[in-house]
Amino acid sequence: MDCLFCKIIAGEIPSNKVYEDDFVLAFHDIAPQAPTHVLVIPKAHIPSMAAVNEENAEIVSKVLSAVSKVAKELGLEENGYRVVSNCGEYAGQTVHHLHFHILGGKQLDLKMC
Ligand code: AMP
Ligand code: ZN
Numbered sequence: 131m132d133c134l135f136c137k138i139i140a141g142e143i144p145s146n147k148v149y150e151d152d153f154v155l156a157f158h159d160i161a162p163q164a165p166t167h168v169l170v171i172p173k174a175h176i177p178s179m180a181a182v183n184e185e186n187a188e189i190v191s192k193v194l195s196a197v198s199k200v201a202k203e204l205g206l207e208e209n210g211y212r213v214v215s216n217c218g219e220y221a222g223q224t225v226h227h228l229h230f231h232i233l234g235g236k237q238l239d240l241k242m243c
Pocket of ligand 2: 133
């Protein structure tokens with residue numbers, strides 16, 4: 131499948147990994163928008179939040195647990211952080227494999243849109 135993040139999971143494209151288990155991979159974003167900017171993704175190809183359903187909810191829950199764990203390990207818990215998942219065109223989703231951005235390490239802009 132021609133999916134950038136599936137290629138990263140397969141090791142065909144290198145990434146700066148911060149966490150990995152059987153279901154989840156987390157790696158530093160190549161174009162960080164905050165001092166800490168990590169992407170957390172399921173190893174299964176789920177295109178976006180729009181494809182999350184009862185069938186894959188267990189995987190998504192593992193991804194969200196990893197978001198919390200990774201944020202803690204990166205030392206973001208004390209001061210806080212933001213979790214973002216862009217879904218579809220209006221949100222500017224560029225990679226069509228579900229991912230959660232973890233953004234932290236500074237006081238973030240409060241603007242949401
Ligand atoms: P989105 O715009 O929400 O779909 O997010 C896609 C993210 O993937 C962007 O923040 C990109 O900077 C990031 N990205 C694209 N290619 C890579 C790569 N090879 N390694 C790490 N992050 C990437
Ligand atoms: Zn994929």
